[in-house]
Amino acid sequence: MNSPMRPPLAAIVPESAPFTAEQRVWLDGFFAGLLDGDATALSQQEAQALLPGAQIGAAAEEDDGAPWHDQTMPLTERMKLAEGRPLPRRMMAAMGQQDCGQCGYDCKDYADALFSKKEARLNLCVPGGKETARMLKTLHAEIGTASAPAAEIVEPAPAAPAGEAGRSRDNPVEATFISRTLLNRKGSAKETWHIEFDLTECGLDYQVGDAFGLYPHNDPALADAVLGALGAPADFPIGGRTLREVLIDGVSLAPAPDMLFQLFSYITGGERRKKAQALSAGEDPDGDAATLDVLAAIEKFSGVRPDPEAFIEALDPLQPRLYSISSSPKVHKGLVSLTVDTVRYDIGKRQRLGVASTFLAGRVEPGAKLRVYVQKAHAFGLPADPSVPIIMVGPGTGVAPFRAFLHERMATQAPGRNWLFFGHQKRDFDFFYEDEFSGMKATGVLTRLSLAWSRDGDEKFYVQDRMLQVGRELWSWIADGAHVYVCGDAQRMAKDVERALIDIVAAHGARSTNEAVAFVTELKKAGRYQTDVY
Numbered sequence: 001m002n003s004p005m006r007p008p009l010a011a012i013v014p015e016s017a018p019f020t021a022e023q024r025v026w027l028d029g030f031f032a033g034l035l036d037g038d039a040t041a042l043s044q045q046e047a048q049a050l051l052p053g054a055q056i057g058a059a060a061e062e063d064d065g066a067p068w069h070d071q072t073m074p075l076t077e078r079m080k081l082a083e084g085r086p087l088p089r090r091m092m093a094a095m096g097q098q099d100c101g102q103c104g105y106d107c108k109d110y111a112d113a114l115f116s117k118k119e120a121r122l123n124l125c126v127p128g129g130k131e132t133a134r135m136l137k138t139l140h141a142e143i144g145t146a147s148a149p150a151a152e153i154v155e156p157a158p159a160a161p162a163g164e165a166g167r168s169r170d171n172p173v174e175a176t177f178i179s180r181t182l183l184n185r186k187g188s189a190k191e192t193w194h195i196e197f198d199l200t201e202c203g204l205d206y207q208v209g210d211a212f213g214l215y216p217h218n219d220p221a222l223a224d225a226v227l228g229a230l231g232a233p234a235d236f237p238i239g240g241r242t243l244r245e246v247l248i249d250g251v252s253l254a255p256a257p258d259m260l261f262q263l264f265s266y267i268t269g270g271e272r273r274k275k276a277q278a279l280s281a282g283e284d285p286d287g288d289a290a291t292l293d294v295l296a297a298i299e300k301f302s303g304v305r306p307d308p309e310a311f312i313e314a315l316d317p318l319q320p321r322l323y324s325i326s327s328s329p330k331v332h333k334g335l336v337s338l339t340v341d342t343v344r345y346d347i348g349k350r351q352r353l354g355v356a357s358t359f360l361a362g363r364v365e366p367g368a369k370l371r372v373y374v375q376k377a378h379a380f381g382l383p384a385d386p387s388v389p390i391i392m393v394g395p396g397t398g399v400a401p402f403r404a405f406l407h408e409r410m411a412t413q414a415p416g417r418n419w420l421f422f423g424h425q426k427r428d429f430d431f432f433y434e435d436e437f438s439g440m441k442a443t444g445v446l447t448r449l450s451l452a453w454s455r456d457g458d459e460k461f462y463v464q465d466r467m468l469q470v471g472r473e474l475w476s477w478i479a480d481g482a483h484v485y486v487c488g489d490a491q492r493m494a495k496d497v498e499r500a501l502i503d504i505v506a507a508h509g510a511r512s513t514n515e516a517v518a519f520v521t522e523l524k525k526a527g528r529y530q531t532d533v534y
């Protein structure tokens with residue numbers, strides 16, 4: 001039953017709103033559902049706050065469900081959900097589902113580009129890794145062409161036009177690395193760096209919400225270890241460069257690709273050949289497949305001596321890495337900053353290094369020029385209306401774009417309220433940009449700062465736990481039209497934060513869980529729930 005105080009539904013979606021008759025009917029139905037609760041349910045004002053323009057109707061029409069579009073769902077499950085769908089949709093289901101842009105597309109566009117053969121490279125999906133590349137190879141064969149699987153190509157020419165300089169991975173420009181500053185205090189278990197690049201020479205510009213792509217170099221010590229294990233000369237010529245140079249900046253030395261094992265299977269015999277064949281088919285004969293980077297693979301087949309050129313051709317190209325931009329060009333003209341967590345972990349006796357993060361954390365010298373580009377945000381940015389309130393949830397390096405948002409809103413004197421949820425392991429060691437945020441709090445730019453330290457207490461306490469504690473106020477910001485942003489870990493945090501938001505909507509917006517899920521889905525469609533996760 002509608003509350004007696006409720007206005008007629010037609011007033012919720014005004015005649016002047018930019019919708020077709022069909023969209024109006026759909027929206028009226030949607031809001032009728034939302035208004036059909038008790039007195040604490042959505043008010044007319046709240047419902048209208050969900051209407052940012054024509055986006056809801058358009059999004060609803062475009063959405064065919066893509067039920068596999070969930071980065072936490074295993075590939076086999078995703079493929080099952082896509083069974084019987086047209087090939088491009090199945091190709092989409094094979095992607096990592098993060099819409100992270102590392103391949104230069106979102107998941108759907110990458111699938112479409114492969115299907116239409118505008119894109120030939122099957123190995124660009126970083127979150128999906130080898131599993132996705134293998135599935136794409138199988139699906140690609142269904143297109144019924146004789147084209148060679150691009151996963152086997154080291155440097156294929158991009159079929160898509162590279163576009164404006166510095167705007168895509170296929171057309172990078174050079175920027176100068178300026179500096180790195182450690183953001184954690186001594187004693188932290190983490191190592192996170194504030195990184196700065198000078199863009200004045202290359203003239204690149206960007207907007208807050210965009211990501212910065214860069215081409216890293218492998219650790220030269222790892223390249224040397226590979227050379228040693230192969231018994232190959234460092235100066236062996238490869239396309240006008242030396243083998244060592246190509247190992248440092250041309251190819252990935254991380255997970256050993258199927259093609260490398262295929263190559264080994266050609267030059268070994270007996271049991272070793274069988275093992276190499278099994279590994280190249282994605283099997284795991286010794287239960288160690290996940291640990292085999294290129295060096296470990298060579299060591300496993302010790303004594304293999306492939307031709308250096310064939311060896312390089314069997315490896316994947318070294319991919320660029322993306323980082324959320326943590327600066328605003330309105331505050332720091334000609335400069336871009338990043339917030340980078342250093343990836344290091346041990347497997348057996350050897351420490352493995354994240355290529356780009358350790359490159360930025362130590363190997364690159366101030367003044368060095370790197371190949372970079374700006375990756376335009378995929379539906380991740382400040383609301384066009386500066387008076388709209390924003391809620392930002394960014395634990396760890398997830399805080400990066402929100403520092404940029406806050407700088408931008410400060411520089412433009414945006415009147416909208418700003419609420420940041422930040423969290424990390426320990427307050428004393430891992431409070432990134434503490435002075436800045438405290439200053440912003442003092443001047444009122446940061447209306448609210450809610451913190452969650454996961455390792456300060458006996459039990460884990462995360463940003464979503466803090467959100468639940470202040471759920472009533474959070475709901476009232478949403479009811480006032482706030483946009484919600486989430487940035488950081490895709491595998492667990494983003495999902496958990498979304499669940500918490502659903503619980504908050506259910507508890508404080510007086511909805512059933514299903515209604516709360518529908519509400520959050522509509523927030524997403526309306527561009528009012530945006531994520532930048534990796």
Ligand SMILES: Cc1cc2nc3c(=O)[nH]c(=O)nc-3n(C[C@H](O)[C@H](O)[C@H](O)COP(=O)(O)OP(=O)(O)OC[C@H]3O[C@@H](n4cnc5c(N)ncnc54)[C@H](O)[C@@H]3O)c2cc1C
Pocket residue numbers: 100101102211216254321322323324325338339340341342343344345353354355356357358397398400532533534
């Ligand atoms: C849009 C976008 C924005 C991003 N923004 C940021 C940002 O602001 N800050 C940031 O730090 N990162 C960010 N990233 C992630 C970043 O792009 C890199 O993925 C990250 O820095 C790791 O890259 P790397 O080259 O150092 O590591 P890689 O060489 O790529 O190694 C990472 C891989 O190592 C493996 N690995 C890592 N840890 C372990 C472990 N403990 N055990 C076993 N295997 C492990 C995993 O397979 C992992 O994928 C972002 C990514 C995207 C797509």
Ligand SMILES: NC(=O)c1ccc[n+]([C@@H]2O[C@H](COP(=O)([O-])OP(=O)(O)OC[C@H]3O[C@@H](n4cnc5c(N)ncnc54)[C@H](OP(=O)(O)O)[C@@H]3O)[C@@H](O)[C@H]2O)c1
Pocket residue numbers: 190192341395396397398423424425453454455460462463464488489490491492493494496497534
């Ligand atoms: N492969 C993995 O297992 C793994 C794990 C973490 C991060 N990462 C990746 O590492 C990169 C950098 O991470 P980062 O330095 O930004 O920070 P982070 O390692 O993601 O941690 C930031 C904070 O988030 C907490 N956290 C952990 N799980 C969470 C959850 N489910 N919900 C909410 N918060 C949670 C962490 O707590 P605790 O650490 O105390 O639990 C920590 O306090 C990202 O790319 C991230 O995806 C990978």
